[in-house]
Amino acid sequence: xxxxxxxxxxxxxxxxxxxxxxxxxxxxxxxxxxxxxxxxxxxxxxxxxxxxxxxxxxxxxxxxxxxxxxxxxxxxxxxxxxxxxxxxxxxxxxxxxxxxxxxxxxxxxxxxxxxxxxxxxxxxxxxxxxxxxxxxxxxxxxxxxxxxxxxxxxxxxxxxxxxxxxxxxxxxxxxxxxxxxxxxxxxxxxxxxxxxxxxxxxxxxxxxxxxxxxxxxxxxxx
Amino acid sequence: xxxxxxxxxxxxxxxxxxxxxxxxxxxxxxxxxxxxxxxxxxxxxxxxxxxxxxxxxxxxxxxxxxxxxxxxxxxxxxxxxxxxxxxxxxxxxxxxxxxxxxxxxxxxxxxxxxxxxxxxxxxxxxxxxxxxxxxxxxxxxxxxxxxxxxxxxxxxxxxxxxxxxxxxxxxxxxxxxxxxxxxxxxxxxxxxxxxxxxxxxxxxxxxxxxxxxxxxxxxxxxxxxxx
Numbered sequence: 001x002x003x004x005x006x007x008x009x010x011x012x013x014x015x016x017x018x019x020x021x022x023x024x025x026x027x028x029x030x031x032x033x034x035x036x037x038x039x040x041x042x043x044x045x046x047x048x049x050x051x052x053x054x055x056x057x058x059x060x061x062x063x064x065x066x067x068x069x070x071x072x073x074x075x076x077x078x079x080x081x082x083x084x085x086x087x088x089x090x091x092x093x094x095x096x097x098x099x100x101x102x103x104x105x106x107x108x109x110x111x112x113x114x115x116x117x118x119x120x121x122x123x124x125x126x127x128x129x130x131x132x133x134x135x136x137x138x139x140x141x142x143x144x145x146x147x148x149x150x151x152x153x154x155x156x157x158x159x160x161x162x163x164x165x166x167x168x169x170x171x172x173x174x175x176x177x178x179x180x181x182x183x184x185x186x187x188x189x190x191x192x193x194x195x196x197x198x199x200x201x202x203x204x205x206x207x208x209x210x211x212x213x214x215x216x217x218x219x220x221x222x
Numbered sequence: 223x224x225x226x227x228x229x230x231x232x233x234x235x236x237x238x239x240x241x242x243x244x245x246x247x248x249x250x251x252x253x254x255x256x257x258x259x260x261x262x263x264x265x266x267x268x269x270x271x272x273x274x275x276x277x278x279x280x281x282x283x284x285x286x287x288x289x290x291x292x293x294x295x296x297x298x299x300x301x302x303x304x305x306x307x308x309x310x311x312x313x314x315x316x317x318x319x320x321x322x323x324x325x326x327x328x329x330x331x332x333x334x335x336x337x338x339x340x341x342x343x344x345x346x347x348x349x350x351x352x353x354x355x356x357x358x359x360x361x362x363x364x365x366x367x368x369x370x371x372x373x374x375x376x377x378x379x380x381x382x383x384x385x386x387x388x389x390x391x392x393x394x395x396x397x398x399x400x401x402x403x404x405x406x407x408x409x410x411x412x413x414x415x416x417x418x419x420x421x422x423x424x425x426x427x428x429x430x431x432x433x434x435x436x437x438x439x440x441x442x443x444x445x446x447x448x449x
């Protein structure tokens with residue numbers, strides 16, 4: 001469908017889940033409104049649009065909401081399927097692998113981002129070691145199952161796809177966590193492919209534009 | 223589609239997750255071989271096909287391995303396009319994925335933990351489980367299936383509630399799913415288990431009850447869903 005749609009994203013500036021949605025919309029050139037939510041004081045609108053989880057991001061297209069970041073990314077890819085880049089590959093087996101590794105991040109990597117800031121001493125070291133080990137597993141898996149030498153700089157090819165956007169959000173979250181917890185989580189020697197994908201994403205105009213755009217909305221309170 | 227297609231499901235007869243995959247293949251009329259796994263002694267094929275999680279189900283299609291039940295369901299729908307299990311329109315597809323994830327991320331865990339904890343912890347999980355079931359009951363409303371007139375992705379994802387939850391609550395001696403609080407869900411369960419395709423695939427209730435009874439102590443100790 002080529003008709004202009006009313007698109008609104010409800011999000012929070014520091015959320016990596018929301019960041020991926022900004023990137024996906026901007027990559028496809030889809031104009032949208034943005035509503036910054038104060039997660040300590042959620043709007044009635046947000047609670048009405050996502051009553052089940054009461055979380056951001058929520059993408060509303062012509063009044064119809066969709067929640068959950070990975071669901072939203074696939075929705076964007078299908079609704080604006082005629083707009084490049086395609087965020088998921090054509091081939092069903094490759095699609096399954098993309099979904100698998102995205103799911104891996106949420107299952108194995110994300111939970112540790114809640115553990116690390118609260119942990120101390122040995123348990124902190126163990127959590128950091130496990131985090132880095134899981135990234136190494138992902139590096140190996142993506143390299144073996146999805147990466148095509150010479151077809152980069154992204155896992156998806158010459159334009160970023162779902163996994164690349166996820167990696168980009170991970171990068172932002174990881175850098176924040178490294179600062180807060182005083183640890184090193186990313187290592188170019190351990191995960192060169194993932195790091196190069198993240199670097200390539202950071203160079204994109206749409207990513208820089210999003211960063212500038214979100215600066216306007218950053219709250220003063222922490 | 224290839225001439226002589228090889229479709230195998232690495233499965234465990236009592237697992238609601240491998241049931242999902244078999245039901246989807248059956249709904250689409252895809253001939254397949256069921257390879258029973260001994261979860262205490264996993265086969266080299268399983269370990270090679272799913273090295274990361276080492277779990278069933280795994281779909282093997284002409285040698286390609288696809289693990290994780292929800293991911294397998296999408297692969298099945300994209301590969302065998304008769305009798306679609308996902309809707310066509312993007313928003314409806316998004317909602318189907320949303321509800322399947324809700325079932326896996328929130329509902330099943332709360333129901334499971336309700337069975338194997340006690341005291342205040344159990345009360346907390348039971349409240350969570352009821353809240354989830356209420357949300358699903360409201361979402362279903364008066365519809366025959368979550369997929370509308372026919373079984374779809376969300377119905378397949380919700381099959382845990384159609385048989386396994388009833389068995390588990392009996393073993394655990396609790397009551398979660400009941401017709402007074404969740405009339406729509408209970409009506410859905412009746413319709414779902416009565417449908418021909420589902421009846422052909424479901425494991426026998428008495429066998430399921432027996433296996434959970436026998437594993438009760440082990441599950442109480444670990445709370446693990448890998449039984």
